[in-house]
Amino acid sequence: xxxxxxxFLTGLREGWVLTKPYFASEDKWSxxxxxxxxxxxxxxxxxxxxxxxxxxxxxxxxxxxKNFHEFLxxxxxxxxxxxxxxxxIGFVGYAAIFIVVAVYAVYLNQMLQIRWRQxxxxxxxxxxxxxxxxxxxxxxxxxxxxxxxxDQRISQDLADFTSNTLGLGLDLLSNIVTLVSFVTVLYFIxxxxxxxxxxxxxxMLWLAIIYSIIGxxxxxxxxxxxxxxxxxxxxxxxxxxxxxxxxxxxxxxxxLSGGEEDEFSTLRERFAHVRANWWAIMRRxxxxxxxxxxxxxxxxxxxxxxxxxRYFAGLIQLGDLIQISSVFGNVQGPLSWIVxxxxxxxxxxxxxxxxxxxxEAVTAARAASRSGPECATGGTALNFxxxxxxxxxxxxxxxxxSLSLPPGxxxxxxxxSGAGKSTLFRALAGIWPFGAGEITLPPGRLLFLPQKxxxxxxxxxxxxxxPAPEETISNEAAAEILTAMGLGHLIPRLEETANWGLxLSGGExxxxxxxxxxxxxxxxxFLDEATSALDTNLAKEIRATLRxxxxxxxIVAISHHETSSxxxxxxxxxxxxxx
Numbered sequence: 001x002x003x004x005x006x007x008f009l010t011g012l013r014e015g016w017v018l019t020k021p022y023f024a025s026e027d028k029w030s031x032x033x034x035x036x037x038x039x040x041x042x043x044x045x046x047x048x049x050x051x052x053x054x055x056x057x058x059x060x061x062x063x064x065x066k067n068f069h070e071f072l073x074x075x076x077x078x079x080x081x082x083x084x085x086x087x088x089i090g091f092v093g094y095a096a097i098f099i100v101v102a103v104y105a106v107y108l109n110q111m112l113q114i115r116w117r118q119x120x121x122x123x124x125x126x127x128x129x130x131x132x133x134x135x136x137x138x139x140x141x142x143x144x145x146x147x148x149x150x151d152q153r154i155s156q157d158l159a160d161f162t163s164n165t166l167g168l169g170l171d172l173l174s175n176i177v178t179l180v181s182f183v184t185v186l187y188f189i190x191x192x193x194x195x196x197x198x199x200x201x202x203x204m205l206w207l208a209i210i211y212s213i214i215g216x217x218x219x220x221x222x223x224x225x226x227x228x229x230x231x232x233x234x235x236x237x238x239x240x241x242x243x244x245x246x247x248x249x250x251x252x253x254x255x256l257s258g259g260e261e262d263e264f265s266t267l268r269e270r271f272a273h274v275r276a277n278w279w280a281i282m283r284r285x286x287x288x289x290x291x292x293x294x295x296x297x298x299x300x301x302x303x304x305x306x307x308x309x310r311y312f313a314g315l316i317q318l319g320d321l322i323q324i325s326s327v328f329g330n331v332q333g334p335l336s337w338i339v340x341x342x343x344x345x346x347x348x349x350x351x352x353x354x355x356x357x358x359x360e361a362v363t364a365a366r367a368a369s370r371s372g373p374e375c376a377t378g379g380t381a382l383n384f385x386x387x388x389x390x391x392x393x394x395x396x397x398x399x400x401x402s403l404s405l406p407p408g409x410x411x412x413x414x415x416x417s418g419a420g421k422s423t424l425f426r427a428l429a430g431i432w433p434f435g436a437g438e439i440t441l442p443p444g445r446l447l448f449l450p451q452k453x454x455x456x457x458x459x460x461x462x463x464x465x466x467p468a469p470e471e472t473i474s475n476e477a478a479a480e481i482l483t484a485m486g487l488g489h490l491i492p493r494l495e496e497t498a499n500w501g502l503x504l505s506g507g508e509x510x511x512x513x514x515x516x517x518x519x520x521x522x523x524x525x526f527l528d529e530a531t532s533a534l535d536t537n538l539a540k541e542i543r544a545t546l547r548x549x550x551x552x553x554x555i556v557a558i559s560h561h562e563t564s565s566x567x568x569x570x571x572x573x574x575x576x577x578x579x
Contacts, residue, residue, distance in 0.1 A: 011349045014356040019165065022119050034112040041105040042174045048098050050181050053326045055088050061319035109166055117162045124154050124359070132431050133365035139392055139433070147361040149238035157234070157354050164348040168341060175334035182330040189324055191310060204328055207306055212335030215295050219339045223288040223346065229281045231350035236273040243270050251502065285343070292339055299336075303328035372433040377441045381406040382428075382524070382556075387437035389423055397423050398570070400437075405568075407442060407524070407554040410547070414558075415570030421558045422451075424570065425528050442554075444523030451529040453513035455500040460493050463500050464515055473519060481518055484545055485511040486538070506533035514542060518549045525550065527557040 023031055058079055062070040073079055079088040089097070128134050128150060137147055147153075183205060190204030200206065247254060247263055254263055303325045311321045338345070373387060382405040389398040397420030405411060415421050426432040428439060429448045455463050461478050462470040479491045487508060504512065510533050517525055525546075531539040546555065 011352050015165065015348075015352045018120075018161065018352065018355055018359070021123065022116055025119060027115065027119055031112065031115065034108055034115070038105060038108050038112065038170060039173060041101050041108065042170055043177055044101050045098070045105065046174060046177045046181055048094065048101070049178065049330065050185070051089060052094065053182075053185070053323050053330070055091065055094065056326055057319040057323040058088055059091075059319070060322045061317055064318045109170065113162050113166055116166070117158055120158050120162065121154060124158065124362075127359075127362050127366070128154070131366040131369040133362045133369065135431055136365035136368045136433055137361060147358050148235060149242060150358065152234070152238035152241065153354055153358040156238075157351050157358075160347070160351045161355055164344060164351065168344055168348060171341065172337060175337045178330055179334035182327050186324070186327045186331045189320065189327065190307065191315065193310075204303065204306060204324060205331065207302075208328055208332040208335060211299075211302065212332055212339075215336050216338045218291060219288065219295075219342050222291055223284065223342050226281065226284050226288070226343070226346040227349050229277060229284060230347050231353055233274075233277050233281060234350060234354060236270070236277055240267070240270040240274050243267055249501075288342065292342070295336070295339055299329065299332060303332075368433045369431075373427050373435050373437045373439050375430045375439045375441060377443055379440060380442055381440075382442055383438075383440040385438040385440070387427070387435070387439065389420060389427055389432065389435040391423075392434055398435075403568075405556070410555040410557065411568060412557055413568045413570065419570045421570055422528050425526050425558070428526060442524060445520070446524045446526065447517055447520055447522035448526045449513050449517060449528065449530045451532055453509050455504075455509070457497075457499075459495050459497050460490060460500060461495060464494075464512060465519065466516060468520070477519070481515040482512075484518070484549070485515045485542065487511055487515070507538070510534065511542060514546060518546065521550065522553055525553050525555045527555065529558050 022028075023035075025031075055074065059071065059074050062068075062074060070079065073090065074088065075091045077090045078093070079090075134150065137150065186208065187202035187205045190202055192199050192201040193203040194200070243263075243266055247267075254260065304321070307316070307321055307324045307328075310316050311318070316324070333340075373389070384401055384403045387398060387401045387403075388396060390396050413421055413424070423432060425448060427435060428441070429446070430439075454466075456466055459470065461473070461475070464470075464478050464481065465473050475494060478494055479488075482488055482490055482494075490508075500512075501509070510530055514530060531542055534542060546553075
């Protein structure tokens with residue numbers, strides 16, 4: 001029990017940490033204004049519900065006394081109660097007001113949901129992409145930085161968080177207001193009862209409190225295990241979806257390898273986790289459902305049974321009995337709020353834990369981006385000073401290396417597979433967080449092209465201009481570069497949107513990426529096996545085109561196609577001029 005309370009309090013703290021930034025942001029006034037309007041509408045709905053209990057009382061009294069005129073007045077007009085004085089709105093007017101208020105309460109709630117989700121999505125996405133947090137998370141084996149399925153946490157968990165937080169928060173507020181509004185009404189209309197010689201005034205109120213406390217305690221005892229089960233369900237669902245995305249994004253490689261059975265085995269295994277956890281949720285939900293549904297059914301007749309003796313004794317009218325039953329429900333319901341909302345609270349607790357964990361991981365990943373070799377800009381050459389690079393598991397790839405590379409002639413970096421050549425390029429780009437030493441970069445623009453180019457969603461022209469906006473190049477310039485790269489057949493498709501990572505062959509992808517480099521005109525160009533998918537003759541032609549079109553660019557390449565007058569060899573953790 002103590003652990004459950006601690007988990008609940010932790011969930012409240014984490015939920016507040018996630019909620020506070022939006023309501024203190026630049027959008028705070030519109031957010032607070034919408035929230036205030038929604039609260040006011042919900043308060044008005046509560047007031048209408050209070051009015052409705054009095055309408056029920058007087059309507060049933062008119063039926064008992066067979067007063068047809070009053071019956072019609074209560075349906076179509078109004079009734080003035082002189083005791084208060086108090087005006088009872090006719091049912092037609094009540095229904096019209098209730099419908100309008102209820103509709104706009106939902107409408108404004110949805111408006112606030114999407115505005116809040118939009119802000120949080122932008123905030124989470126920006127922080128995930130800032131300081132290469134997304135990259136460090138993909139590399140890390142640390143429980144602090146590592147996190148599963150960031151895409152699901154930004155897309156699905158944020159949607160669930162905003163909708164459930166608003167829904168449950170407003171529902172709780174509405175129930176509190178309802179409780180405050182009805183508690184004194186129930187106390188005075190329920191009268192008193194004598195038990196063992198003791199007179200208990202407002203006994204229906206005390207019955208409602210006892211009934212709700214017992215129901216809430218039993219609900220928690222039965223349903224608390226759903227918290228971890230819901231957390232795990234979100235994880236296994238995301239893992240299964242990720243496996244499906246892998247198949248979608250790599251159809252050619254899977255088809256050429258004949259890997260359908262292996263992929264099917266992976267999908268079946270991951271879905272087995274989905275199914276197993278779902279069955280566990282089903283069993284626990286079934287147990288909870290038996291209790292909560294039974295609790296709800298009994299709640300409907302419990303107040304009638306408790307108040308019936310006074311009715312049959314002639315102490316109250318039929319309208320009084322109906323009003324007591326209605327008011328009892330409006331008191332017992334808020335007191336038993338957790339019973340009805342438990343499933344949603346459990347789901348929200350799991351969502352909060354996933355989002356809070358993601359936020360913590362992003363913060364740690366951004367801090368990690370400031371670790372590793374220290375990069376600075378100065379001088380004219382590319383300098384390494386006591387450079388050491390390691391893998392995430394601590395294994396050293398390059399150890400205590402000092403070297404200076406002046407600009408000018410192309411440089412070829414060679415070494416055995418796995419020696420750390422690509423890792424060195426990542427360190428030069430300033431994205432490798434594991435290692436030590438100093439890297440002094442020359443001034444000007446540096447461009448890095450990986451062996452497998454990246455193709456964003458969009459037109460072919462956008463992919464050619466990436467990461468610059470496609471408007472920065474003209475169609476003529478794009479067509480000329482495509483022709484120079486031997487991709488003239490793609491010119492008619494410049495404005496076409498496609499999945500270019502699948503639509504183009506490996507060689508076409510590499511040539512398109514090299515076309516980007518020519519358009520960008522960097523001062524230093526780093527190529528990681530950037531022509532590996534081309535045949536020897538075509539690779540020579542492309543490299544010649546690069547040298548001709550980028551005469552002022554120093555090209556540093558990982559390559560096995562040719563030697564160079566300036567060659568570096570990476571062997572056993574040592575980087576030195578080759579022979």
